[in-house]
Amino acid sequence: MKTNIYVIYGGKSVEHEVSLKSASAVINSLDKNKYNIYPIYITIDGIWCPLGLLEGKIEDPDELRKTSSNTVSKSIGDFLLHQINDNEKNIVFPALHGTNGEDGTIQGLLELLNIPYVGNGVLSSAVGMDKVIMKDIFAKHNIPQVKYASIQMPSWKKDKNKVYTEIEKKLDYPYYVKPANLGSSVGINRAENREEFEKAVEEAFLYDSKVIIEEEIIAREMQISVVGNDNPKASVPGEFIMERPFFDYEAKYIDGKLIPVIPAKLEPEVSDKVRETAVDAFKILNCHGLARVDIFVTDDNKIYVNEVNTMPGFTNVSMTPVLWGATDGTTYAELVEILIQLAFEKHEEKNNLLNTRS
Template identity: 65%
Template sequence: MKTNVYVLCGGKSVEHRVSLISASAIINSLDKKKYHVYPIYISDEGIWSNLGIVEDEIKEISELMYQSSNTVISSIETFLRSSFNEREQNIVFPALHGTNGEDGTIQGLLEILDIPYVGNGVMSSAIGIDKVVTKDLFAKHNIPQGKYTRLLQHQWKKDKLFSIERIEETIGYPAYVKPASLGSSVGINRCANREELEAAIHEAFSFEDKLVIEEEIIGREMQISVVGNEFPKASVVGEFIQERQFMDYAAKYTDGKLIQVIPAKLTEKVSELMREVAIKSFDVLNCSGLVRVDYFVTDDERFYVNEVNTMPGFTKLSMTPALWEKTDQTTYPELIEKLINLAFERYNKRKSFLYKRK
């Protein structure tokens, strides 16, 4: 009997389009002889639509989009009633990035419904998406990272001058302003002076009410993928060579102006230390399935964890699949298969626990 794989894509998130690109690649890589593959499109209003079983290759992301007249509640009810048969084996692959997909909310829903799913659980997802909470946790575990501070919207509204002066005293210029819980470089700006800082804060608060402000670290941007459950493994280190000062949304997903160098040019000692820190980060966040750990590496090979991504992109430009291909020749379809197997492993372990007293 084939396993039903429900690939969630789109979502009520600024990373809606990125999710569709990831989902199309995942859907195309799944073995249709082994799986029944169902794309589940979630509109940017949060309305769910089951697009039916896929047999052919997805060539355009528009094929994954559907305009529904349902409400959010009725659309989810329709999906649940029509999609799952207890006599069949089902699994959800949340190819969702950012809000309502990578933040623990969809994971919580699937936990309540007792449906296995790919990737990290509720706590790991919720912590991992919040850059401030992640950095606070990493600081307690001595994971190397740059200087940072947080800024809440109500603090900003109460006293803008005090907020700016505090940032200037603790971080200085240049500084990077980021929404705390968004990915794909959305809402991020580099600030060289007070005027730019104020404008960047104003823009970032249009996305959410908590920001992280970080010092600038001059260095190369590198990434490591960690895959596994109880015994995770780290990939080799990969590097992006870029034309821009930092990797914005267009550079990552639109204009292709990034060059992957795998493995990155590092001494063996530093490379191994970075892999150890990546696994430690995975363990600290209690991750399962996968995570991508992003670094800054200076010219003298000091390294700092920049952030983690608990559901990294799986587009044709994404680093995660490329890292594993260079690490142990794992192909894209094999990596997807491994993540599905890890998801069932985690689900079966959780099912073995007692939920009531004898």
């Protein structure tokens, strides 16, 4: 009997469009002799829209869109009542990025339903999304990272000048100011002085109720994919460079053509250290399945963990699958299959735990 795989994508997130591209690639990689594929589109308003059993290939990610007059709660109820085949083998691939999908919300629902799903669980997903909590945990475990501070909206509203002054005592300009729970493409600004800092914080609070501030560091940013459950393995590091004379931290926020370099040009011992640190970060956040760990490497080969993405972009040209192709020749379809099997293994392990007193 075939396995039913429900690929969930879209969602209430600024990364909605990227999610459609990831889902399209995942769906097209699946073996239809092995899987019954059910795409589930979540609109930008949060309404779940099943597309039914998929027969062919997806030529354009826009084919995965669907409209509905349902409410959010009714659409989820309809999905649970009419789409999930309880007496068959099921798994969910949540190809969701950012808030309302990569942050533990979907994972919590799937845990309650006792349905196996690809990727990280509730805790690691939530912590990986919240940059402040993630960095606080790394600090407890002596994971190297740049100096940072955070601002909560209530204290900021109460006395803005006091908050700004306290941050300036802790950190040296220039800063990068970010919403704590969004991807790096939205709400981020660089600040060299108080005036720019105030404007950056104002904008960041449009997207989240918590803001993180980091000291600028001039470094190359490595991306490493980590895959596994109890014994995770790290890919070779990769990086993006710009078609310009130099590329530093600031340049990643300037429009330009990015060129992937895989593997990144690092001394062997530095590359090994970067990979080891990526696995350490993965384990500390209790990750399983997959994650992409972003790590800064300075000119004098000091390393600093930037962040962990618990459901990174997953198109055919995204770093995660490309890194594994360069590491050991794993194809996109093979990587998807590995992640599915890891999900079933983790689900079985959880189901073997006792839920009552012995």
